[in-house]
Amino acid sequence: xxxxxxxxxxxxxxxxxxxxxxxxxxxxxxxxxxxxxxxxxxxxxxxxxxxxxxxxxxxxxxxxxxxxxxxxxxxxxxxxxxxxxxxxxxxxxxx
Numbered sequence: 001x002x003x004x005x006x007x008x009x010x011x012x013x014x015x016x017x018x019x020x021x022x023x024x025x026x027x028x029x030x031x032x033x034x035x036x037x038x039x040x041x042x043x044x045x046x047x048x049x050x051x052x053x054x055x056x057x058x059x060x061x062x063x064x065x066x067x068x069x070x071x072x073x074x075x076x077x078x079x080x081x082x083x084x085x086x087x088x089x090x091x092x093x094x095x
Contacts, residue, residue, distance in 0.1 A: 047072060047079040055083065 050068045052059045054076075 043075070044079060044082060047075060048083070051076065051079070054080070 048055075048057065049059050050065050051072055053062070053065065
């Protein structure tokens with residue numbers, strides 16, 4: 001292969017990457033961001049149901065909470081920060 005052929009292949013791959021990004025942005029970005037936002041809300045709800053005792057909301061008996069504790073421990077810090085954050089009117093407008 002010569003340098004000219006490798007440069008052409010690089011240009012073709014860059015064009016393919018740009019077209020792929022354009023199609024993704026036009027067709028899929030809205031759906032992906034909506035799915036991620038829905039997942040975030042469901043995870044927050046799950047954490048509230050299982051670990052609500054930390055905030056004073058007893059929903060499940062402690063036995064089941066303890067069984068689920070190993071799965072929840074990595075997310076507790078960010079979950080508390082998310083739920084206890086002060087909210088403003090603009091948060092709901094831009095969300």
